[in-house]
Amino acid sequence: MRIVKRVGGWLYDRSRISPIVQALLSHKIPPEVGRSRKGWFYVFGQALVFLFLFQVVTGTGLAMAYVPAPAFAWDSLRYLNEEVFWGAFLRALHFFGASAMILLTFVHLSRVFLTGSYKFPRELNWMSGVILLFLVLAMAFTGQLLRWDQDGVWTVMVAAQFAGRTPLVGEYLMQLILAGETLGGGTLTRFFALHVVILPLLILVVMGFHIYLVFQNGISEPPRAGRPVDKESYRAWYAKLVREGGSTHWPDAAWRELVFVAFVLLAVFAFALTLGPQGPGPAPDPTALEADPRPDWYFRWYYALIWLKPRVLDEVVLVWFPIFLGLSLLALPILFPDGERAPSRRPWAVFAVGMALLFWGTLTAFGLRPHWVPNFETEPLPAEQLEGASAGAREGAQVFFDRGCQFCHQVHGHGGIYGPDLTAATRRMPPEEITIRTMIGVRDMPAYYEVLTSEEMDRIVAYLRWAAGGDE
Amino acid sequence: MGAPDGADPVHDRVDPGGRGPLGDSPCPPSAFGRRRFFHWLSLSVAGLLATLVAIPWVGFVLSPVLRVAAPTWRLVGPVEDFPLDETVKVTYFDSEPHPWAGFAAETAAWLRRESEEEFVAFATYCSHVGCPIRWEEGPRLFMCPCHGGAFYADGSVAAGPPPRPLDRYPVRIRDGNVEIQAVGVTAQRG
Numbered sequence: 265m266r267i268v269k270r271v272g273g274w275l276y277d278r279s280r281i282s283p284i285v286q287a288l289l290s291h292k293i294p295p296e297v298g299r300s301r302k303g304w305f306y307v308f309g310q311a312l313v314f315l316f317l318f319q320v321v322t323g324t325g326l327a328m329a330y331v332p333a334p335a336f337a338w339d340s341l342r343y344l345n346e347e348v349f350w351g352a353f354l355r356a357l358h359f360f361g362a363s364a365m366i367l368l369t370f371v372h373l374s375r376v377f378l379t380g381s382y383k384f385p386r387e388l389n390w391m392s393g394v395i396l397l398f399l400v401l402a403m404a405f406t407g408q409l410l411r412w413d414q415d416g417v418w419t420v421m422v423a424a425q426f427a428g429r430t431p432l433v434g435e436y437l438m439q440l441i442l443a444g445e446t447l448g449g450g451t452l453t454r455f456f457a458l459h460v461v462i463l464p465l466l467i468l469v470v471m472g473f474h475i476y477l478v479f480q481n482g483i484s485e486p487p488r489a490g491r492p493v494d495k496e497s498y499r500a501w502y503a504k505l506v507r508e509g510g511s512t513h514w515p516d517a518a519w520r521e522l523v524f525v526a527f528v529l530l531a532v533f534a535f536a537l538t539l540g541p542q543g544p545g546p547a548p549d550p551t552a553l554e555a556d557p558r559p560d561w562y563f564r565w566y567y568a569l570i571w572l573k574p575r576v577l578d579e580v581v582l583v584w585f586p587i588f589l590g591l592s593l594l595a596l597p598i599l600f601p602d603g604e605r606a607p608s609r610r611p612w613a614v615f616a617v618g619m620a621l622l623f624w625g626t627l628t629a630f631g632l633r634p635h636w637v638p639n640f641e642t643e644p645l646p647a648e649q650l651e652g653a654s655a656g657a658r659e660g661a662q663v664f665f666d667r668g669c670q671f672c673h674q675v676h677g678h679g680g681i682y683g684p685d686l687t688a689a690t691r692r693m694p695p696e697e698i699t700i701r702t703m704i705g706v707r708d709m710p711a712y713y714e715v716l717t718s719e720e721m722d723r724i725v726a727y728l729r730w731a732a733g734g735d736e
Numbered sequence: 737m738g739a740p741d742g743a744d745p746v747h748d749r750v751d752p753g754g755r756g757p758l759g760d761s762p763c764p765p766s767a768f769g770r771r772r773f774f775h776w777l778s779l780s781v782a783g784l785l786a787t788l789v790a791i792p793w794v795g796f797v798l799s800p801v802l803r804v805a806a807p808t809w810r811l812v813g814p815v816e817d818f819p820l821d822e823t824v825k826v827t828y829f830d831s832e833p834h835p836w837a838g839f840a841a842e843t844a845a846w847l848r849r850e851s852e853e854e855f856v857a858f859a860t861y862c863s864h865v866g867c868p869i870r871w872e873e874g875p876r877l878f879m880c881p882c883h884g885g886a887f888y889a890d891g892s893v894a895a896g897p898p899p900r901p902l903d904r905y906p907v908r909i910r911d912g913n914v915e916i917q918a919v920g921v922t923a924q925r926g
Binding site: 418421429436449452552555669682709710711 | 839860895918
């Protein structure tokens with residue numbers, strides 16, 4: 265015991281660490297953050313630091329078994345899932361750790377925005393935070409891609425197409441993403457280097473700067489209506505507030521942070537244990553075209569947005585919207601550096617967060633069950649349902665299935681939902697109109713005049729008449 | 737790391753010489769002295785070293801853009817293997833098939849024989865945001881699983897959000913064989 269004390273004392277003395285420890289232990293915080301329930305709004309940043317370290321730990325484990333070559337990456341993930349001791353569990357922890365990190369990044373951002381904490385003198389806190397947001401999203405994107413299954417391969421292709429639309433430099437950006445002019449041997453290793461070395465190092469540096477700023481500028485005090493930020497007097501006022509408040513970060517705020525971190529880690533473990541690792545999905549074969557790629561949950565909203573936006577706005581939503589969003593987030597503290605911080609005095613700020621949440625929720629809901637996707641798995645109408653139909657209607661049912669009408673149209677509950685349900689179509693419009701619409705096409709309905717013979721068309725109409733319950 | 741009391745000991749220091757961090761210099765203020773010389777020398781050398789390290793790294797990272805690949809023709813099969821007016825998937829090695837690329841060394845095209853001598857090869861990715869498109873023989877459409885884009889047999893847009901027809905690859909017939917040129921991915925220009 266004494267030897268431990270002696271070695272410890274020697275290290276403490278020779279490392280000259282005492283001033284740093286003292287500064288950390290006596291770091292003053294606003295009394296409300298330390299001693300009121302409002303302190304629970306100030307725990308998210310710390311949880312993100314812990315989650316980053318958690319991702320580094322689980323990630324270094326995975327890097328020991330992952331083979332970043334396009335030929336073997338998928339197999340090495342299956343090996344991790346099936347053969348390696350706790351390999352599947354580690355993969356699950358890394359996935360749900362990442363999910364928690366993305367979620368909390370936005371919670372943290374919203375909290376700082378709502379309490380106006382980005383205002384003077386904490387402009388750089390906010391701006392470095394926005395850069396961290398970009399880096400976290402880049403990690404999420406590259407991580408999804410390293411799963412190198414069908415989704416992973418087509419994620420690269422989709423990313424390349426997005427980048428390709430950028431004015432002037434589009435083609436070069438695309439070649440940088442693909443590491444050549446097409447998907448190949450160089451593509452995966454570059455993303456591996458980004459995800460495992462470059463982006464984590466950048467996060468470490470920017471996060472260090474971010475935390476340093478939190479210490480130097482102090483944790484922002486919970487806002488109060490009618491107490492605007494004034495650039496002339498704020499620093500002196502804040503210094504007096506924390507000096508006289510008597511709250512220190514350790515342990516007044518630290519205990520709450522640790523309780524929250526424990527809760528987050530428990531949730532990550534619970535999800536990992538119950539749901540297991542994510543993928544890998546089908547083999548990463550770019551020539552297997554019966555593929556159905558979808559982004560992970562955190563990018564689903566954007567996937568839905570691409571469909572739901574007006575078509576003429578392609579360029580705006582795919583290229584300019586992300587650039588605009590990023591730049592306006594960065595510029596926020598420059599545009600609104602002082603004034604009221606309380607949410608009750610900033611209705612537009614509350615409105616913006618509410619709208620963002622509403623948009624995100626709605627778009628995600630659409631993205632999770634996209635109605636604009638043809639149903640390639642649809643089955644023909646079962647024979648027992650065709651009981652009593654005439655020969656013409658039966659043949660019509662077969663044509664309806666064979667010619668792919670059923671990819672997009674339902675009849676009696678069978679088929680896709682891209683186009684309208686045609687069960688009662690003949691009651692809505694005369695057969696001639698059905699024929700014309702099918703042959704010439706309307707909006708998202710292709711023209712079939714080169715595909716369907718007029719006999720086939722007649723049989724489809726007979727089938728639809730039967731489906732509507734009419735005589736044929 | 738100290739308490740944020742508003743005072744900043746470095747930047748708020750009164751510096752009568754107005755010479756910033758060199759204010760403590762024993763040299764007379766007017767002279768371009770030894771310390772000032774080493775100050776700028778060190779900064780310049782450090783900057784030069786950083787640039788020297790950065791140049792090869794940046795060049796290396798940008799190399800995919802700087803490289804110009806020679807056109808490569810890939811044989812996809814004898815002419816008689818492709819029935820008239822049918823659209824089939826052909827797979828072939830891309831222009832740089834590395835041994836470690838596995839699946840990714842290969843690429844595909846939709847090949848359609850239009851007449852005895854005429855073939856058309858379409859890209860297998862959608863012109864909208866690049867998802868894989870499949871040929872469905874029943875409706876004679878290319879269909880995309882992402883945003884419901886569809887193309888007719890000639891590659892023109894039939895439905896959905898795609899802004900332009902499917903990309904086409906150069907095809908030629910050599911000694912009774914169909915050959916496709918392995919070319920890069922292209923995107924809608926911004």
